[in-house]
Amino acid sequence: MELERRRLMKKCILLFAVSLAKRLRDIFKKEYSRRYIFSHSEHPAQKLKKTRPWVKKKTNRDCQSSLTSKFVKELSQDDPLSCYNLLGINHEQFNWLLEKTSPAIQKKDTFMRDALPAHIKLKITLRYLITGDSFKTLSKVSEVPKNTISTFLQECMAALCDVLEDYIKIPDSEAAWNSIEKEFHEKWNFPNCYGSLGGKCVQIAPRGPVGSDSHFDPKHHKIIFFALVDANSCFTCISIESMKQISGGENFENTFFHKDLEINKSHILNNGVIIASDAFPLKEYLMVPYLQSNIYLNKQQVYNYYLLRALRTVENAFGILTSKFHIFERPFTIGIDKIPVLIKSCCSLHNWLKKMNPSYVEPGLEDSEVIVNGVAIPGSWREKEPAALKNVINFRTFETSISAQEKQNWFIDYFFEGCQVSVSDEDMNNHNSLNNIN
Structure with a gap:
């Protein structure tokens, strides 16, 4: 009888833990402006500082297609000249670079938020090298924060060097x-x-x-x-x-x-x-x-x-x-x-x-x-x-x-x-x- 009661208690605790984890996951996914967690301090409900997003909401919605509607237009295959003026390469060359560099610059999505797509990182990096725009200008065009651009820029440039290493080497x-x-x-x-x-x-x-x-x-x-x-x-x-x-x-x-x-x-x-x-x-x-x-x-x-x-x-x-x-x-x-x-x-x-x-x-x-x-x-x-x-x-x-x-x-x-x-x-x-x- 005692053994059966212990098994039932363990099962109840496990069900409660699972339901609590699901509830917390739903709370984090909704990204409330104010979040509360339980800590070991004297105040069990401690208010946390609002986190800053990697990209703005507009960019996050449209990130599966392109940076912004302007980038979608200028990087389309129907307008190759605009793509060249924007990034210094044509659409086929960009797709080739994207295919080669994606394994190195694409991060995994988490249950907290989706990772920044590789094609957005590559576009911003090429735009930075070709035009010399400041991080502030790139942030306005791409709607990606300046601190995010500064974080992945060196990684993308290193990926370009690795992909194109056969084009610059000593005989x-x-x-x-x-x-x-x-x-x-x-x-x-x-x-x-x-x-x-x-x-x-x-x-x-x-x-x-x-x-x-x-x-x-x-x-x-x-x-x-x-x-x-x-x-x-x-x-x-x-x-x-x-x-x-x-x-x-x-x-x-x-x-x-x-x-x-x-x-x-x-x-x-x-x-x-x-x-x-x-x-x-x-x-x-x-x-x-x-x-x-x-x-x-x-x-x-x-x-x-x-x-x-x-x-x-x-x-x-x-x-x-x-x-x-x-x-x-x-x-x-x-x-x-x-x-x-x-x-x-x-x-x-x-x-x-x-x-x-x-x-x-x-x-x-x-x-x-x-x-x-x-x-x-x-x-x-x-x-x-x-x-x-x-x-x-x-x-x-x-x-x-x-x-x-x-x-x-x-x-x-x-x-x-x-x-x-x-x-x-x-x-x-x-x-x-x-x-x-x-």
Whole structure:
């Protein structure tokens, strides 16, 4: 009898617990403005602060279709031009990115509320990179709170980098390196060249009142953006590093990018080289132009012409990047830890769009030249200098090895004696002015 009574009591308690759990679940689902819970304090009914929603109610109702009615119209297949103006890609490219990135950025729904859809996160991220809109502007357009955008933005940019990692990587075979060298020789008349090197100083906006814990002074946090580019102005390798981490000050030998080049220079085959501007030091594998003040022979001027002509590839890459991604139009306002993934995601999208979309680069955007007389025509990207990327600091040193000078003399003799293309003084001065050679 006693055993039967205990079983009945356990069953009643279990039924009561189940009914209580169902009741609490219904209360949370209705999202009352005021919720009460029982605590162990002296006041059993303690009022909680009203929680803020992830998205506004209007967006939450329409999230299964699109952000807002405006986004639905502009992202429809019937209006591909508006989709391109809004996100910088067409509808098919957006669907491909969404399919690849969804497993990484889509969260699971809970009984409290539904997770923000992956397509909304991707649209906001692309919109942020293409237009450079502030979080406040993006919040008004998408009806997603600013704090929510700040939370998932870095995650979405990292997902884009992972999806597009095959479009920006160092060649891992001899055939791939030879393909780059062949294109430089055919397009830019520069033999044994395996890439053009450039660097930019990343500008960061100051934040917070002076003297407070939240104050950020960009003078003490200098970030350098190195890029190695192929003959088609696509990024082969990029490196974003803080000068604060580099020992020895502003010295190229102390950068991580230089250390990587020293380790991997054996992959530069057949006595090949990388070309760079006069801001970098002369190395056996790194050819730089002569300064105008140091030129005393005509063949040195001819060498400068061909090197600066091929160096337009990296200048065009930076120019196209800043023209297409308006996030570079002003100094960065995001956290310093998010800047590397932002730049890498933009470079990955640049390579992907340049290879997948033939109309990605409009006529006249990049530097070109007249085929008949070889006169250089500056691209439209030079009309406006991006505020987020400035010219790199001067890493050049005047201490060079004998082997580096011998390699440079070989190129000087090759261009002056072996090359069949004639160069006039006007052409050389034109290329010097485009590349700011003094």
